[in-house]
Amino acid sequence: MPRLIRLYIRHVLIGFGLAGVLTVALIWFDVAHLRHLVTHTEAGPLAVGLLWLFNGLVFAGVQFGIAVMSMAEPQDDDPAGGLGQRVHHAAAPQPWTVAVGPSRDRPRRSHW
Numbered sequence: 657m658p659r660l661i662r663l664y665i666r667h668v669l670i671g672f673g674l675a676g677v678l679t680v681a682l683i684w685f686d687v688a689h690l691r692h693l694v695t696h697t698e699a700g701p702l703a704v705g706l707l708w709l710f711n712g713l714v715f716a717g718v719q720f721g722i723a724v725m726s727m728a729e730p731q732d733d734d735p736a737g738g739l740g741q742r743v744h745h746a747a748a749p750q751p752w753t754v755a756v757g758p759s760r761d762r763p764r765r766s767h768w
Contacts, residue, residue, distance in 0.1 A: 671718065
């Protein structure tokens, strides 16, 4: 099996495992009375399964994205890894005036 496919499967399983931990924690700590809702309806197991599935999809995507982005090699032209010297360019101050009160130069807004 190619290395990238193994990486993908491993991190998807990690993401779904984390989603399972979150789902169990939500039900265990009875967040928003979720335990009561799940145990007192016929569709409770379906709701738990869907909660785990959709959280698993999100967590797996994030987990794999983090894994892929952490595979990047540092660039040779910046040995500090992007933490080099920062250059701040200060703009020259521009004078401006504030008109106080009604002005005759500005057109008035018409109200319908």
